Amino acid sequence: MGYVTDAARALATTLRNALRPPTTVEFPAVIRPRAERYRASFALPDDEHGEVACIACLACERICPSQVIKMKSGGKRESPVSGKKRAYVDEFVLDLSACIQCELCIQVCNSDAITMTREPEAPSFSREDLVLNLVRLRANAHDKTAAWGRGTVLQEMQEPPKAEKPPVRAPTEAPKPIQAKEPPADAIAEPKQPPAPPPQPATATATVPETETP
Amino acid sequence: MSPLVHGAAYGVVIVSALLTVIAFGIWFERKFAGRMQSRLGPTIVGPVGLFQPLADVVKLLQKEDIVPKDADRHLFDIAPILAALCSLGAAAVVPFSSSMVAADLDIGVLYVLGIGGLMVIPTFCAGWASNNKFALLGAMRAIAQSVSYGVPLVLSVLVPVILAGSMSVSGIVAWQSTHHWVAVWPIIPGLPAFFLFFLAMLAESNRIPFDIPEAESELVAGVTTEYTGAKFVLFYMAEYVHTLVGSALGAALFFGGWDGPFAPGLHWMVAKTLAIFVVVYWVRWSLLRLRADQLMDLCWKRLTPIGVALVLLAAAWVQYGPEGAR
Numbered sequence: 001m002g003y004v005t006d007a008a009r010a011l012a013t014t015l016r017n018a019l020r021p022p023t024t025v026e027f028p029a030v031i032r033p034r035a036e037r038y039r040a041s042f043a044l045p046d047d048e049h050g051e052v053a054c055i056a057c058l059a060c061e062r063i064c065p066s067q068v069i070k071m072k073s074g075g076k077r078e079s080p081v082s083g084k085k086r087a088y089v090d091e092f093v094l095d096l097s098a099c100i101q102c103e104l105c106i107q108v109c110n111s112d113a114i115t116m117t118r119e120p121e122a123p124s125f126s127r128e129d130l131v132l133n134l135v136r137l138r139a140n141a142h143d144k145t146a147a148w149g150r151g152t153v154l155q156e157m158q159e160p161p162k163a164e165k166p167p168v169r170a171p172t173e174a175p176k177p178i179q180a181k182e183p184p185a186d187a188i189a190e191p192k193q194p195p196a197p198p199p200q201p202a203t204a205t206a207t208v209p210e211t212e213t214p
Numbered sequence: 215m216s217p218l219v220h221g222a223a224y225g226v227v228i229v230s231a232l233l234t235v236i237a238f239g240i241w242f243e244r245k246f247a248g249r250m251q252s253r254l255g256p257t258i259v260g261p262v263g264l265f266q267p268l269a270d271v272v273k274l275l276q277k278e279d280i281v282p283k284d285a286d287r288h289l290f291d292i293a294p295i296l297a298a299l300c301s302l303g304a305a306a307v308v309p310f311s312s313s314m315v316a317a318d319l320d321i322g323v324l325y326v327l328g329i330g331g332l333m334v335i336p337t338f339c340a341g342w343a344s345n346n347k348f349a350l351l352g353a354m355r356a357i358a359q360s361v362s363y364g365v366p367l368v369l370s371v372l373v374p375v376i377l378a379g380s381m382s383v384s385g386i387v388a389w390q391s392t393h394h395w396v397a398v399w400p401i402i403p404g405l406p407a408f409f410l411f412f413l414a415m416l417a418e419s420n421r422i423p424f425d426i427p428e429a430e431s432e433l434v435a436g437v438t439t440e441y442t443g444a445k446f447v448l449f450y451m452a453e454y455v456h457t458l459v460g461s462a463l464g465a466a467l468f469f470g471g472w473d474g475p476f477a478p479g480l481h482w483m484v485a486k487t488l489a490i491f492v493v494v495y496w497v498r499w500s501l502l503r504l505r506a507d508q509l510m511d512l513c514w515k516r517l518t519p520i521g522v523a524l525v526l527l528a529a530a531w532v533q534y535g536p537e538g539a540r
Contacts, residue, residue: 007501014250014500023252
């Protein structure tokens, strides 16, 4: 008999499902709203002068757990735009096929020079197509929407809160004495004695918390 | 027109119609299954995925025809053809309207049950000839199941036969159109007999929840494990035709076949058949597979005694019922 009721419930469930609209969508044609902090691919954005912001400090290459980032520094030279001396990156290769999207490279970047994008890369037939070089990464910064996180933002977020002044320790109250057990039933009618003042510990001072200056 | 020409002409028409219905039945099944699982089902090939079965057939026919090294070549080749023959042959006596029937046999019911029972032979041929343990196990399970469920199937079909006093499918439908549908009145042997028929039909055509001969999670694909390409298409088609013909028989024997108001008989017959077909899909995508021993338990300890009781009730109804002794 259990099988019959279970079968009826199963049939009812599938019928209910069949009568309501499907929950799936056709992915490439319809893209569901992605989560606020969804991140997929990478980009190397420009700085305010229109040059690549990366200064090849190797921080992201060193922290990458899957070691998919390889870069070559171009050394320091004067910027043709701003005239200031700064470091440049010559080659930057990010192998997306082994990337685990941990965002650590973004978090360590002090110059906000690497970001993630909200649009994923197109699926490809060869692994080589998933290796992003400097040209593709810079193009991504223009073509794709940047994801939520940037290095300085994330670093500021993760910094421990700065204390305004050394914390003042709140004065500790004297420990409450353990309440005596309820008197037996015949003693309830008697007028209740005011409880004896709690025995002060020897170290307790005469100052009470209310009178203490804040 | 000689009966041979008549039969051949109807055969061509009915086989083409069945295959078309099955092609879109597969589309419908996939779509319906998708919706039951809150998915979309096929959408890419053609409008709303309507050409998906055609694409599947083209894909399957392109596939390499693999024969296992130690297979019994002749049996291996002939099994899918026999399977298709057995299932399509059963369609011969299904009346699609009062005049549209390929072969109006006097013992049509017996013929259908017999040719349906013959399905065990191609099944065992395939399982044996594949020289594959999964195929052989699947074949053994299929035979055990088909032979067992033949008993409640025959008992359930006997109810309309006794009530109508005829073994011709058209005769039973004609009786229903002048009296009342078997599943409607007398409701006690009629409707339970239909349920019995439905369950036994599911088991005979190896549909879920009685698909232990295929049992993907246990036996790869049962008897069809070693079959590819066109031969697999034949098996696949045979299974669908078996189900479709079973649904048509259910409609004819229990729900009055072509009998119905307003519309031509053919429409009513097709509508009733498809309604039962849809329920088969609905059950298929809702229930879990029974274990082999539960299957046998259900057949021999529950369905068979119920079937015997229903046959006795039907006989009593005919003899002592309000419509009087015949």
